Amino acid sequence: MGMIGGGIGSFIGDVHRKAAAIDGMIELVCGAFSSNAERAKSSGAALFLPEERCYVSFKEMIERERALPEGERMDFVAIVTPNHMHFEPARMALENGFHVVCDKPMTLTTAEAEILETLVAKTGSLFALTHNYTGYPMVKQAREMIANGELGKIRKVQVQYLQGWMATAVENTDNKQASWRVDPEKAGAGGALGDIGTHAENLLEYITGLQIHEMAADLGRFGAGRTLDDDGNMLVRMNNGAKGSISFSQIATGEENNLAIKVYGEKGSLEWSQEHPNSLTTRWLDQPPKVFTPGGNDLYPSVAATSRIPSGHPEGYLEAFATIYRNFAKELMGRISGAEVPAQDYPRVADGVRGVKFIHAAVESDRNNAAWTTID
Amino acid sequence: MGMIGGGIGSFIGDVHRKAAAIDGMIELVCGAFSSNAERAKSSGAALFLPEERCYVSFKEMIERERALPEGERMDFVAIVTPNHMHFEPARMALENGFHVVCDKPMTLTTAEAEILETLVAKTGSLFALTHNYTGYPMVKQAREMIANGELGKIRKVQVQYLQGWMATAVENTDNKQASWRVDPEKAGAGGALGDIGTHAENLLEYITGLQIHEMAADLGRFGAGRTLDDDGNMLVRMNNGAKGSISFSQIATGEENNLAIKVYGEKGSLEWSQEHPNSLTTRWLDQPPKVFTPGGNDLYPSVAATSRIPSGHPEGYLEAFATIYRNFAKELMGRISGAEVPAQDYPRVADGVRGVKFIHAAVESDRNNAAWTTID
Amino acid sequence: MGMIGGGIGSFIGDVHRKAAAIDGMIELVCGAFSSNAERAKSSGAALFLPEERCYVSFKEMIERERALPEGERMDFVAIVTPNHMHFEPARMALENGFHVVCDKPMTLTTAEAEILETLVAKTGSLFALTHNYTGYPMVKQAREMIANGELGKIRKVQVQYLQGWMATAVENTDNKQASWRVDPEKAGAGGALGDIGTHAENLLEYITGLQIHEMAADLGRFGAGRTLDDDGNMLVRMNNGAKGSISFSQIATGEENNLAIKVYGEKGSLEWSQEHPNSLTTRWLDQPPKVFTPGGNDLYPSVAATSRIPSGHPEGYLEAFATIYRNFAKELMGRISGAEVPAQDYPRVADGVRGVKFIHAAVESDRNNAAWTTID
């Protein structure tokens, strides 16, 4: 793995490194951690990388790594930069024969997203988008239960993703996480919408197996001077006739990382919350609520296989994130070794395209006073 | 108290009787429990009422009670009939000098609601609307905290009221609760909207002290053959600029009586759920979450006075309902005794008017594909 | 109902009155609320009782009521005085043909307890002891599940009853609840042990259908100058070979009324907590945890019949307490009307005897440095 972005002190770069490390399948071999040569070097040193593989730009890294003998060069890049710096590195990596792990939202524009989708198809390279919340075992159990018809036809959905860390003007402090997120040049058309709204969209579609057909979005810009949204409420209509809502916010004072979903079908319903990820509550027409847990009874085998530790030993955010990397690595090792490896469960370039379209549909709906807008 | 409706076997009549009885301030002295003479009589007998005060119609009851000497006649009527039977008894009671406790929604039409409002003003009679959820101590604590500015300016609100008991076609069974609720003649323009959506609206406005300025409502009719909504999602904009959503449903399979609210201000936020009514979770910019409980530390005095039992002794739905009756009775006893009693905290005729307008605004918005619609 | 003790301002007297009132089956007709004539009268007046039925002693009440014609006199007494004032009124009431509802612990000594037991047997009068926590629907569901073998043979039990209201020297303030509880003359041999430890014992034996065979008790007296225990930990061995522990405290700072129980059998286990009484969590060898709720699916019919309101409408402490009164009243009305009424489910004089023996066994064990001591 070669990392683009994620110099020491960054939040998400460190998460990617830890997540990639847990299962012992992936080794960080190089990085373009910073365009500042000093910082690039010191970041690499802190990560025990040899100086010659600490590059000052993704271009340098891709070119120089490509020049290394096969077996020595990195196998894939992990792109952990702010949003506006996803597209170019991803394109160049794909064009140079590298596989890609990329943070979300995938690109700023739909056009860019579709270029990447085309490139992935053309090159046959692997592309994982780190919608990490789909890595939780109970999210996978939810998906399996619905896919297997346990809940019956889905009628109602509710997703929320609530944070409070931007309730005050943190972008005016030295908070690097905040400053680029409020800048349309770097974050793109969506603020909270792109940052966390896309996670809500992805989780909803992953769990239900449905797609949002149309939405009516009312975005808020509560922080003084913010041009991008920091809050939003949406009505959604799914492609099977289900109705529901999505709410997201980064000004929900006191909330930490409250991503939660409820799905109601004709026969049963389920509820899951990211802050308490190790249980999945299900409710039924004709039996008491049942609570599934990782490692517990009656899980689908593919779900049971997701956990790394026995029941009652909490698995968290890093483990869910690591599951994206592990599944990506399994496929990748198949590619490298030539072994037949069945397709693994991780978010792909198509999910990235969908997320970017979601952002733009929401922005358009909001511009039209929350008029119904389709995603396409 | 004379009761209109609520024959033995009814749900809400029994609730009203128990709620009125708890504090020992109110005595049931007569009733028009049913238009079926036999059932009226047997219901009264089961409640230990003398036969001569078991009437077969509210008209008979109001006329005959009025003819009794003061001090013997009932002081007020409690109207616990289906929605379409609220207006006439309430009007007649008011016109004949009786005070009124009335179930919600207050009337079928806004015109009727405004007639009652005018009558209450003209007669000076007391009128309580049983938006019982405002009777919970922690709901009152929430209201006080916001009124006192503890949360700062409110930015975001979220209310849900989810039930699942109509997920199947219960109206085709012998479920009397369901059958009138799906009949527009009896329920009015709203189904779940009128039945529980109004509670959501009332709770939101009670707790925040704000009003819904406009809404975009997307109603669902999931049960086969239903002409009234059994589900709804709304975007709301409050009169102070806050934004949010309301979701209600009676087809949310497995949900029992899940009324819950979240309110986010610039300085803090709060969260309350009716199914766990004895805690109020608050979150803050600069301190850890604090959880208030009835009888616990740091409550507003008026809240502390609401509880009947010490902390840790759960208070439930009946107690909250009883608080509406108790506060109404306190004012009423002042009227009767001539003592000065300050205005008590219970929902009034104006809340009823607002609820009826809310129903009609939501129906209109839905008819216009969730177009923004003001309440007025 | 005639009440002994419970003048206005008392905690438990008010609870008894409210609990007795909820179901409309019981009317308070007289009282000996206080030995202070003025307070007796004003208490009665506040309760809308005629002055002539407000007595200044239980003796006067029992004598004068007995002299009233049948049908006019009270049917039973409710004894809500401090512990040392249970025995004499109960004895006299029984000897004079009245039925009895009595607070717990039943008496100060085992001898007294056995006298009452004998008297109940001799007179055939009804005797209810208000171990109110057995009135919760989910406690009854727990009992039924175990009685029907769903959990298999019971192996392990754990009960706690934790309060914190005596963490400081409240007995030195004007807290009337505290002052008699620390006085061996009034409270008896046990402090927290008698006050709440007996509830723990009763709940354990009620739910499991087992008896504590022997115990090793380590009592604490943490409050300065207290001669009675304010805290205790016990090992217990049940009469079927199960083992476990009981912990109770009134100096558990910050705890409100945390009575909770866990029972583990060979096939399943259950967990219930009084502060969240409306769910019963069950866990199983071979299926996911199931959570039962009042009014929910798969309850035993007798349990379902306990609830007064639909699922999701929280029932609390007063309702559980009221269930003791309701079941007592059902039997009593059978007695009065001559109708056949099957034995109802409420704690009886034998439970009272057992509670008193439990207190004395624990005190003896503690005196012997927590030596194993049998209850008998």
Place this chain on the structure above:
Amino acid sequence: MGMIGGGIGSFIGDVHRKAAAIDGMIELVCGAFSSNAERAKSSGAALFLPEERCYVSFKEMIERERALPEGERMDFVAIVTPNHMHFEPARMALENGFHVVCDKPMTLTTAEAEILETLVAKTGSLFALTHNYTGYPMVKQAREMIANGELGKIRKVQVQYLQGWMATAVENTDNKQASWRVDPEKAGAGGALGDIGTHAENLLEYITGLQIHEMAADLGRFGAGRTLDDDGNMLVRMNNGAKGSISFSQIATGEENNLAIKVYGEKGSLEWSQEHPNSLTTRWLDQPPKVFTPGGNDLYPSVAATSRIPSGHPEGYLEAFATIYRNFAKELMGRISGAEVPAQDYPRVADGVRGVKFIHAAVESDRNNAAWTTID
């Protein structure tokens, strides 16, 4: 790091590897994964180790690694074998100049434990015992709050560690985890006592800063044919006069890994549960309960520094385990580099001695029918 035990398929070996990998500070360089040469080799291969560093015994590993040049050889051993295989490898590693990470309980006998303690003192080597539950941020916050007197003098403690996975005779299936745990030759004098009771003891003493002075232990052997305990209840008296209880079980049907603690002081109390590790509930004489979370407000700086991810991103068992390794590695890197590194917070050899004494004291108490027994 060189690992002793933990061949592919083992539970705890894999946990150690993942925990050591997360922070990128530790590299697995060799292993004696199995005494079966084939399995030793294949385990190493699966972990990407060179064949020449996959040894068939800890003796071979220690000898051969010692012979490697400094900088090439492993820096420390991680001992992840069953209990009876802790002592010899630990002794040999220490005697050969290696640092040690060792699983718990440290040894079978107190004599062995004291030999290791002496060796650690003599060699000056680092020794970490993986009482991993002390690695949770909220456990550290609890410890800090008590150490800083926030709760006042501690009066009451309660610890439980409940599992259900041995409720049936799993040792008769092919469950390798179970079979050695029921064998006194391999597990030592304690069954559940040694396996999880020691975690309870360690957590209690870590959080409170107190020591158990004496205990009265009642052990259970519920599984047919088991000679070691599979359940236990204890009264404890702490060295400051506090009282309390410990309960542990591996036959608590349906429980997963329910380690939980409550501590009550004169001014406040706290409650923490391993299955919900990311909150610490605190309760107070004079303010509402406050709930601390990792990354949240008002944490002690040393606690805040423990988390790897922002608030609301759940941290789990592996992260807590990794914190033991991280803190050990920090000290170790200081040793290697010669830099001054202050003593880090992780369990040491003295904790191991104490755990072994705890096991033997409990066994002795149980043998004497739960007589009070001191730990020393």
